[in-house]
Amino acid sequence: MSIKVYVPLDSGSVALGADDVASAIADKASDAGADVKVVRNGSFGMYWLEPMVEVETPRGRVAYGPVSTDDIDALFDADFLTGGAHKLYLGRTQDIPFLKSQSRLTFQRCGIVDPVSLEDYRANEGLTGLENALKMTDEEIVKAVTDSGLRGRGGAGFPTGIKWNTVREAKGDQKYIVCNADEGDSGTFADRMIMEGEPFVLIEGMIIAGLATGATKGYVYTRSEYPTAIDVMNEAIEVARAAGVLGDNILGSGKAFDMEVRMGAGAYVCGEETSLLNSMEGKRGVVRAKPPLPALEGFLGRPTVVNNVISLCSVPVILEKGAEYYRDYGMGRSRGTIPIQIAGNVKHGGLYEVGFGLTLGEIVEQLGGGTASGRPVKAVQVGGPLGAYFPKELFDTPFDYEEFAKRDGLIGHAGVVVFDDTVDMMKQARFAMEFCAIESCGKCTPCRIGSVRGTEVVDKLERGEEPELQIELLHDLCETMKFGSLCALGGFTPYPVLSALTHFPDDFKPRALDIAAE
Amino acid sequence: MPDTVQNKQEFDNMLEREACMSETTEDQNVRVAAICDRLITLEGPLLPILHEVQEEFGHIPDGALQTIAKKLNLSRAEVHGVASFYHDFREEKAGKHVIKICRAEACQAMGADALGDEIRRHLKVDWSQTTADHKITLEPVFCLGLCACAPAAMVDGKVVGRVSADRILEKVGS
Numbered sequence: 001m002s003i004k005v006y007v008p009l010d011s012g013s014v015a016l017g018a019d020d021v022a023s024a025i026a027d028k029a030s031d032a033g034a035d036v037k038v039v040r041n042g043s044f045g046m047y048w049l050e051p052m053v054e055v056e057t058p059r060g061r062v063a064y065g066p067v068s069t070d071d072i073d074a075l076f077d078a079d080f081l082t083g084g085a086h087k088l089y090l091g092r093t094q095d096i097p098f099l100k101s102q103s104r105l106t107f108q109r110c111g112i113v114d115p116v117s118l119e120d121y122r123a124n125e126g127l128t129g130l131e132n133a134l135k136m137t138d139e140e141i142v143k144a145v146t147d148s149g150l151r152g153r154g155g156a157g158f159p160t161g162i163k164w165n166t167v168r169e170a171k172g173d174q175k176y177i178v179c180n181a182d183e184g185d186s187g188t189f190a191d192r193m194i195m196e197g198e199p200f201v202l203i204e205g206m207i208i209a210g211l212a213t214g215a216t217k218g219y220v221y222t223r224s225e226y227p228t229a230i231d232v233m234n235e236a237i238e239v240a241r242a243a244g245v246l247g248d249n250i251l252g253s254g255k256a257f258d259m260e261v262r263m264g265a266g267a268y269v270c271g272e273e274t275s276l277l278n279s280m281e282g283k284r285g286v287v288r289a290k291p292p293l294p295a296l297e298g299f300l301g302r303p304t305v306v307n308n309v310i311s312l313c314s315v316p317v318i319l320e321k322g323a324e325y326y327r328d329y330g331m332g333r334s335r336g337t338i339p340i341q342i343a344g345n346v347k348h349g350g351l352y353e354v355g356f357g358l359t360l361g362e363i364v365e366q367l368g369g370g371t372a373s374g375r376p377v378k379a380v381q382v383g384g385p386l387g388a389y390f391p392k393e394l395f396d397t398p399f400d401y402e403e404f405a406k407r408d409g410l411i412g413h414a415g416v417v418v419f420d421d422t423v424d425m426m427k428q429a430r431f432a433m434e435f436c437a438i439e440s441c442g443k444c445t446p447c448r449i450g451s452v453r454g455t456e457v458v459d460k461l462e463r464g465e466e467p468e469l470q471i472e473l474l475h476d477l478c479e480t481m482k483f484g485s486l487c488a489l490g491g492f493t494p495y496p497v498l499s500a501l502t503h504f505p506d507d508f509k510p511r512a513l514d515i516a517a518e
Numbered sequence: 519m520p521d522t523v524q525n526k527q528e529f530d531n532m533l534e535r536e537a538c539m540s541e542t543t544e545d546q547n548v549r550v551a552a553i554c555d556r557l558i559t560l561e562g563p564l565l566p567i568l569h570e571v572q573e574e575f576g577h578i579p580d581g582a583l584q585t586i587a588k589k590l591n592l593s594r595a596e597v598h599g600v601a602s603f604y605h606d607f608r609e610e611k612a613g614k615h616v617i618k619i620c621r622a623e624a625c626q627a628m629g630a631d632a633l634g635d636e637i638r639r640h641l642k643v644d645w646s647q648t649t650a651d652h653k654i655t656l657e658p659v660f661c662l663g664l665c666a667c668a669p670a671a672m673v674d675g676k677v678v679g680r681v682s683a684d685r686i687l688e689k690v691g692s
Contacts, residue, residue: 015679183663264565282562286603299561419627
């Protein structure tokens with residue numbers, strides 16, 4: 001039997017050379033006459049070890065990493081195909097401490113399975129949640145999801161079960177499940193990782209959402225920046241259709257659900273659910289005023305569930321193991337697990353799924369291992385470009401929706417971006433305004449005009465033009481944007497700006513004065 | 519009358535050029551219409567159509583807007599409004615190579631600003647511009663989802679992480 005060697009197809013691994021490593025291993029194996037099957041799997045999310053190559057051995061899967069094409073000869077010399085010793089040897093994959101200490105519920109198969117093998121998925125308890133759901137009424141499914149305490153993982157944190165119930169009760173000939181996979185927040189890559197590494201769990205979650213609400217058609221709206229995720233999702237949908245998991249007769253139940261992938265076109269604002277729906281309808285991605293809620297009048301004016309990728313991917317395990325099992329993880333009103341994405345200037349960047357409640361300090365210092373540059377941490381931005389910057393003084397904040405809100409922050413899609421002490425917080429505040437100006441859909445004035453005025457105010461501050469007045473103006477402007485914008489783009493841009501201003505006031509001193517003082 | 523002969527020659531050349539051009543436009547219309555016909559049954563077909571048109575021609579040709587509008591029973595202005603809203607759709611063809619550099623926060627934390635400056639200086643272009651020899655187009659991108667291997671870029675559709683200016687320029691032979 002051939003030896004299985006795993007090399008991730010994950011974009012992060014490929015960006016670090018996984019494609020070349022995979023073909024180098026295949027070539028060398030064929031030269032050496034070794035019977036090797038290279039499987040392209042998802043990533044386990046330990047990006048400092050990527051490309052991480054695994055070999056199936058009698059003692060389990062063992063890992064080597066980070067592997068470059070230059071290492072291949074030495075790996076073969078060290079007999080890595082039987083798990084031989086080498087300086088890149090990491091031991092059994094499942095024993096790597098970063099992985100072992102996680103509570104992987106949503107990402108339980110990511111990295112383990114061949115992403116487009118339904119047999120692999122089934123062999124690892126895949127589709128059990130769906131099979132259970134098929135034996136339940138729509139009300140029972142909604143109740144399980146509500147009882148699990150699952151809240152929208154896209155950032156808003158709205159209870160998923162309540163949203164589903166609204167759609168379930170809505171009248172309509174055609175209802176839709178729309179998966180918001182428009183993951184545009186810097187520092188986040190959980191959606192990409194799971195779509196590339198375990199696409200069937202998203203398909204399963206969407207089918208269950210369809211059964212619960214009476215929707216028979218689903219769409220995954222994702223980014224043009226994610227070509228691999230699109231390819232893997234499309235292939236998995238084909239496989240699911242051919243196997244009767246999708247289609248008119250889901251697993252022989254007589255119930256119908258089918259889905260397709262739609263590609264965005266480079267507009268950040270389309271991650272906002274109403275502008276996403278407009279985009280899917282073929283319109284400009286401008287935000288719609290709410291009400292009406294998308295749950296009642298969504299895609300093409302019909303009742304629509306719009307859920308984030310991770311919310312939908314968390315559903316199968318809830319239906320498989322029960323609401324209580326999921327609910328037992330977490331703290332306070334933040335139940336279950338959250339895939340934290342550690343990124344930026346950090347030694348051990350990657351994805352870490354765990355129950356809510358770790359402190360920010362534990363995430364950055366223990367899991368992340370501090371900065372990649374070796375310099376002291378100065379600031380951490382949590383929740384993407386609309387999230388607040390946290391100083392070290394707030395590292396005791398537990399990872400929880402409410403705890404972050406109490407400290408004028410948000411967990412958003414759970415991306416954590418680390419900056420060392422070379423970061424200039426006034427520049428970061430300006431960037432937040434600039435980004436909002438570039439990506440604003442233009443519908444509401446506070447966002448469209450406010451962001452442009454915001455960059456101008458910061459520029460004046462930098463030049464030392466009446467600094468006290470500019471700071472007052474900036475506060476005032478942020479207040480207007482926060483309470484006057486239609487959606488989170490304009491409404492949350494003040495978070496990074498004000499947090500930078502509040503926690504790092506020294507960085508906002510006029511530069512001209514600094515020079516004069518020196 | 520040599521003068522007239524020369525004029526006639528020019529006139530013929532002009533006719534030939536026009537015939538050639540209208541043939542190109544004709545051909546373009548047929549191809550755009552075929553894309554529309556193939557995708558029109560989708561729910562919300564406009565974005566998929568624009569993506570395919572760009573895939574086919576390398577940009578959204580001006581003439582395509584009218585064809586799409588007619589097929590979808592929209593006004594040309596509506597189609598133009600949509601095409602111009604999204605960063606992905608180009609009015610002009612890109613250079614032979616396209617470099618997209620991530621300018622978002624995680625990459626900033628790892629020196630993306632300096633990387634962008636160096637590339638711009640070397641290529642003598644600003645963001646969203648193409649070099650004078652039409653060889654390289656430089657575009658900003660806000661997040662490629664490679665935030666744990668920053669700074670990141672996409673060169674001709676291929677992702678690269680922990681990248682330097684030299685490596686990017688080497689990939690496009692500059």
